[in-house]
Amino acid sequence: MLAEVRPTHAAALRGPSINPELAARWLVAFLRDELIVRRGIRRAVVGLSGGVDSAVTAYLCARALGAENVYAFRMPYATSSAASLSDAQLVVDDLGINCRTIEITAAVDGYLQFEPEADARRRGNVMARTRMLVLFDQSAKLDALPVGTGNKTERLLGYFTWHADDTPPVNPLGDLFKTQVWALARHLGVPAPLVDKAPSADLEANQTDEGDLGITYARADAILDQLLLGYSDAQLVERGFDAADVALVRRRVESTHWKRHLPTTAMLTNTAINEFYLRPVDF
Amino acid sequence: MQPRSSATAAFDVAILQVKPAKGRYPENLAQIGEAFAQMTADGPAPALVLLPEAATTGYFLEGAVYELALSAERFAADLARTWCEACGDRQVELCCGFYENDDGTYYNSALYLRVGGGSHEIVHVHRKMFLPTYGVFDEERFLSRGRRLQTFESVLGRAAVLICEDMWHAIMPTIAAIKGARVILVPSAAPGRGIDGEREMRSVAHWREILSACAAEHGIYVLYAGLTGFEGGKGMTGSSCIVNPNGSVQVQAPELDACIVRGRVDLREADLARASLPLLGDLHAVLPDLLLDDELPLPKGRPQ
Known part of the structure; x- marks a missing residue:
C-alpha cells in the first residue's frame, strides 16, 4: 500500500x-x-x-x-x-x-x-x-x-x-x-x-472583549483571515470552522462597514470630494 | 583564433533607489541630482543608471496625475539637465519612470535617455501595458494602456523596459527576449504585503522569484529598480536588484531605504548562460508552431 x-x-x-x-x-x-x-x-x-x-x-x-x-x-x-x-x-x-x-x-x-x-x-x-x-x-x-x-x-x-x-x-x-x-x-x-x-x-x-464579542480572538482572527479573502460561510465551515462562529463574525463585519468609512456626504456635483476630486492623503 | 562572442564589453551600472516626496517634482529631481553627483564623485560614471517607476513624483497620485504628468521631451530635458548639473559632460544612459502627458493622453511611462557632451537624445519611451486596477491599485481609472512592447539598442546591447506589472506576465519578457533583448530594465513601485514572510515581505520574495525565473529562462540580465518609502501607509518595497543571466541575484538593496545599488553587466555571462541552458533557442524553434495554433485568440493584423 x-x-x-x-x-x-x-x-x-x-x-x-x-x-x-x-x-x-x-x-x-x-x-x-x-x-x-x-x-x-x-x-x-x-x-x-x-x-x-x-x-x-x-x-x-x-x-x-x-x-x-x-x-x-x-x-x-x-x-x-x-x-x-x-x-x-x-x-x-x-x-x-x-x-x-x-x-x-x-x-x-x-x-x-x-x-x-x-x-x-x-x-x-x-x-x-x-x-x-x-x-x-x-x-x-x-x-x-x-x-x-x-x-x-x-x-x-x-x-x-x-x-x-x-x-x-x-x-x-x-x-x-x-x-x-x-x-x-x-x-x-x-x-x-x-x-x-x-x-x-x-x-x-x-x-x-471576548465576553462582549461572544468569541475568542483566536477563533475570530482565523475566521476573519479567511473571510476577507472572499470565502463563503459554507467554504469556511468546510475548512473546519464552527458554523455559529462564522455566522457571528460575518454578521459583525457586515453590519459595521460604515464604521470603517468617513461620514457619508451627499454627492451633488461632478467635483464631489473623494468621489470625483481625488487626491491621495499624502499629496 | 580568438573565441567569438556576441559582446566583449562589460559595463558598470547603477540603480538609484529613491524615496520621493509626494508630488514635489523639483525637490525630487534635486535629490536625484545629489545622488548622481555622489555616484560619480570618485570615479567614472556608470554606463547606465536605472531609476524606479514614478521616481520623481511618487506612485499613488490619483487625480493629481494630470497636474504632474509631463511630455517625454520636457521630462527628458529636466532629467538631462539634472545629470549635467551634477556630473558635467560625462556620458551616461538613464532610464527613469514618470507619468507622461502625450497631448492629453496620460501614461505610466519610462524614459530611456542618452546624455553626454552637452546634449541628450530620447532613445525609447515604454508605456506600461498592464495597468493594475484591483485592490489597492487604480491605474486604469486615470491612465491609458501602452500598446507596444519594443526593444531598442542601449549601451548594454539590445534592451527592453517593462514597468512593474508588465513583468508579472511571463509573456512580456519572453517576447522581449525573442525580439533580441539581452537586458531587461524594470522600473517598479511595489507596495509591500505579506508580514508573515521569512525575512522580508512575501511580495518581495515573490518579485525576486519572478525576476530570477525570467532571467534564467531566457539567459538575460534583469535590472530592477524599486521605489521606497511610505505613501499614505503603503510601504514601497525598494529591494532594487540585479539578477544575473543564470537567475542568481548579484546584488540587492534593502527594502526601506533610499540608496545607490552598483553592479556589473557582462554580456559574456549571458552567452554562457544561454550555452548551458538554451531554452531561448528552443523557443525560437517551437514558437512558430505554437502561434499557428488555431485555438489561440490572435488577431489578424494590428488593431487600429
Missing part, C-alpha cells in the same frame, strides 16, 4: 501568522516616514490604557522617535480598574517615556449629570470620546501627533467607538489582527502582565 498525501486546512484553522521582527521593522519605518518625513513632527502622543494594543504602539513609537519624544497619557475614569493604571506604569518604567495621568471623571460626569438615564454603552462612548479630546488637545500643546492603537480585529468587528478610538491620523496596528499584536508584543518585550491578561475596554466593571 502506498501512503496517500492529501491537502489539509490546518494552517487556515491556526489563523494568521506574523514575523514579528519584520513587522516591527516595517512599522517603525512607517512611523518615522509618517511623522518625521511627511509631517515634520517628532513627538507622538499615545493614550496608554494598560492594554496590549496601546503598549505595543508605545514601544513602536519609542523605537521610531526615541523614548524622550513619546508622551503617554493615562486617562482613568472613576470606575476604571486599578490594574489598568499599574500595568500602564510597567510600560512607562520599561521604556522611560514621558507619562501624565489626567482623570476624565469630572469631564465625563460634567456632561452625564444632564443624562442620568444613559446606559453603559452611552457612558462608555462618552468616556472614549473624552479621552480622544484629551489626546488631541495634548498633541496641540506638545506639537505632537496622536498615534492610534486600534487593531484589525476590532476594526472589522466594529468593536470601537466611532470618532474616538479610530480618530488619530496614523495607526500602526490597524492591519494586524489581535493575535498578531500579541505576537508582536512578545517580540518587543511588552511586560508579560499586559500580554497575558484578558483584553478589556475597561469601560464597565469586569468587562472583557
